[in-house]
Amino acid sequence: MKVLNFGSLNLDYVYQVNSILIPGETQASTDRKIFCGGKGLNQSIALAKAGVTVYHAGMIGEGGEILLETCRENNVNTKFIRQISGPSGHTVIQVDKNGQNCILLYGGANRSITREFANEVLEHFEKGDILLLQNEINELDYIIERASQKEIKIFLNPSPYNDNLKKCDLNKVGMFLVNEIEGGQITGEKEPDKILEKFKEMYPKASVVLTLGGDGSMYQDETGICRQNIFKVKAVDTTAAGDTFTGYFIASILDGMKQAEGLRMAAKASSIAVSRPGAAASIPLRDEVMKALGEDL
Numbered sequence: 206m207k208v209l210n211f212g213s214l215n216l217d218y219v220y221q222v223n224s225i226l227i228p229g230e231t232q233a234s235t236d237r238k239i240f241c242g243g244k245g246l247n248q249s250i251a252l253a254k255a256g257v258t259v260y261h262a263g264m265i266g267e268g269g270e271i272l273l274e275t276c277r278e279n280n281v282n283t284k285f286i287r288q289i290s291g292p293s294g295h296t297v298i299q300v301d302k303n304g305q306n307c308i309l310l311y312g313g314a315n316r317s318i319t320r321e322f323a324n325e326v327l328e329h330f331e332k333g334d335i336l337l338l339q340n341e342i343n344e345l346d347y348i349i350e351r352a353s354q355k356e357i358k359i360f361l362n363p364s365p366y367n368d369n370l371k372k373c374d375l376n377k378v379g380m381f382l383v384n385e386i387e388g389g390q391i392t393g394e395k396e397p398d399k400i401l402e403k404f405k406e407m408y409p410k411a412s413v414v415l416t417l418g419g420d421g422s423m424y425q426d427e428t429g430i431c432r433q434n435i436f437k438v439k440a441v442d443t444t445a446a447g448d449t450f451t452g453y454f455i456a457s458i459l460d461g462m463k464q465a466e467g468l469r470m471a472a473k474a475s476s477i478a479v480s481r482p483g484a485a486a487s488i489p490l491r492d493e494v495m496k497a498l499g500e501d502l
Contacts, residue, residue, distance in 0.1 A: 206459070207334045208252060209357075211262040211326065211348055212245020213315040213341035214272040214286070216295040217444070217484055225299050225307050234299075241275040242484035243294055243315070244339040244364060247445045250485045251452020252337075253280045255474070255494075257459055260285055262326045263342065266314035269293035275485060285326045289314055294341070304440030304479065310341065310365070318344045323351060332356035337455065339364055346372040353377040362451055366390040375408060382414045382451045401425045414454055414468075416447055422472060424464045433468035436476035436501070445484040450475040453494070473498050 220234040245263055252259040262285035265272050269288060276283045294315035300306045323344055330336070336352045338345060339362045346369075352359055353374075360380040363370050366387050375381075381391075381404065389395055392403035397417055404413045405425065412426035421434040453474040457467025474494045481487035 207330055208257055208259045208337065208455075208459070209262060209285075209326070209330055209334065210245055210249045210252065210259055210337040211323075211342065212248065212337070212339050213243035213294055213312075214246045214261075214263050214265050214269065214276075215241075215243030215310070215313075215315070215341075216268065216272070216293055217242035217298055218295065219298045219300055219442070219444070219483070222299050222301055224301050225305065238482065240483040240486055241272050242296065242444065243272075244341050244362065244448055245315075246272060246276065246281075247448035247484050247488065248337060248339070248362070248452050249276065249281045250279045251445075251449045251474070251488050252456060253452075254488050254490045255453045255456035256491045257452075257456050258282070260329075262286065264289055264314040264317050264322075266291045266293040266317075269314065279485070285329075287322065289317055291317070298444060300442050300444070300482075304443055306442065306444050308444070312341065312343075315341055316343045318342050318348075320344060320347050323348050327351050327355060327357070330355065330357055333358065335360060335455070335459075337451075338362070340367065340370055341365070343369075345369060346374070349373050349377050360455065362447075363387055363391065364447070376410075378408065378411055380412045380414065381408070382416075382454070384416045384447055385418065388413075388415050397423060401430060414451075416450055422450070422468055424468055426464070431465045431468065433465070433472050436473055438476045438480045440479045442482045442487065443479050445487050446475045446479045448484070449478040449488050452488070456491075470494060470498065473501075 221236040294313040388400040453471040477489040
């Protein structure tokens with residue numbers, strides 16, 4: 206079984222501010238750093254650091270060499286990353302004194318995926334392999350359709366939620382990995398239990414991982430629901446929290462762990478990530494996560 210993450214690669218420009226700006230406000234930042242990120246890259250690195258052999262497919266532009274190097278340094282297979290002319294995808298991120306963030310995203314090269322490229326990549330994968338997707342690249346609907354035809358298992362993190370997802374046949378998704386905002390946007394519900402209930406009604410064959418910020422996480426499949434609390438830490442930067450959780454939970458599935466064990470490992474990995482600055486750079490290695498879990502027993 207092979208794992209393919211077809212997703213974004215971004216340069217993250219992270220500004221430290223006292224508080225997240227409101228409309229019309231001008232505020233001096235106290236610091237700026239540049240990190241490698243993008244939900245796709247973050248989740249590939251989280252998978253790799255959790256011990257999974259993962260292939261990343263995507264596009265980089267000018268100045269994107271550091272993104273390629275970062276993938277390689279973190280043992281992500283870069284066979285399916287292509288460089289094109291024009292700017293790489295990038296974000297402008299504000300991080301406040303409490304570690305909360307807001308993100309402005311520019312797609313750049315991430316929005317240059319062609320159907321020919323998608324076909325070229327998917328030719329190397331087959332029935333039973335796993336395809337992880339987010340919503341920061343174009344041609345998502347086509348990629349889902351082609352992967353489904355090949356009977357590849359599709360795991361979707363529908364972030365950011367927008368009209369592009371309405372073109373996708375989400376009945377072909379085997380697992381949704383969503384936070385409570387995305388879950389609410391898809392289902393129209395607000396309460397976690399009702400979000401999961403609606404998912405079961407809308408997509409009865411899919412399992413769902415629902416992250417709830419400070420209220421922990423939940424997992425639902427045909428056997429029922431399990432829950433996990435957070436590990437409380439002082440948050441420095443929450444940028445890659447969800448991506449870390451996603452990578453580690455998928456790793457737990459591949460390792461045959463029980464869902465409750467997988468949620469616990471993913472929660473611990475996420476808690477370590479938020480205690481550090483940056484996105485990809487903040488994601489911990491599996492040995493560190495397992496040692497921290499052992500210390501909690």
